[in-house]
Amino acid sequence: MAHSALTARALTRDFRGFRAVDAVDLDVADGSVHALVGPNGAGKTTLFNLLTGFLRPTAGRIEVGGRDITGLAPEKIARLGVARSFQITSLFSQLTCREHVELALAGDLGWKFWRSDKLLHRHRDRALELLGQVGLAGHAESTADSLAYGRKRALELALALALDPKVLLLDEPTAGMGVEDVDRTVELIGRVRDGRTVVMVEHNMSVVGALADRVTVLQAGKVLVEGAYAQVRDDERVISAYLGEAHVAD
């Protein structure tokens, strides 16, 4: 069996008595793409935030490469090689794509944006290379706020890749995208997964089918089913969980 890059044991998170994530066990195999799916409110985002240290678990344990990271701060977890895609909306709309990636490479994404140009330019070549990898070579000097939505998401990915993570966590990488951007993003993730482990929360089942080696289906905070995509897709329990959602949405 492949080693686990990331594991969770009995991971639990309560919000004022409400159990959003309930004793979840997760084994993400080294080098795999592992999708977290499930109907709205299943606990996917909460689990994602627990795995990246943005939320503290109420109970349970998280390990990265066999090391206990439970309760560590997000920056520490990132330093251990687990990075999540940034939300560009919280960054600096007037900085260019290149400047964003230079900041990420300097390890200062977010706060010390007064870093000297000289220091940042040290990272220029690598920044341009990363922008090329995510299809933004022609947009290096465009400001973040001038980018179309799909390209903003690509920039987010470049920022996460700047940390050269062993484990890359993507929160709904294709959310809100049109078909063309979805296809481009699938192709992109297919490329950047090389040599890494990817965990993604994803609603679009064709994206999951195209990329994921393994799928964990959550429902009401618990693992409902886990397996290969084809197996999970045809599972009666999964079908009724989603049908239940469609019914609620009516």
Ligand SMILES: Nc1ncnc2c1ncn2[C@@H]1O[C@H](COP(=O)(O)OP(=O)(O)OP(=O)(O)O)[C@@H](O)[C@H]1O
């Ligand atoms: N900060 C919070 N305080 C209280 N309840 C919360 C909080 N965050 C999440 N929840 C609740 O926990 C449950 C799981 O939410 P979560 O966002 O993790 O689900 P999800 O599977 O990501 O859903 P979606 O697909 O709609 O994003 C929901 O019932 C939600 O209302």
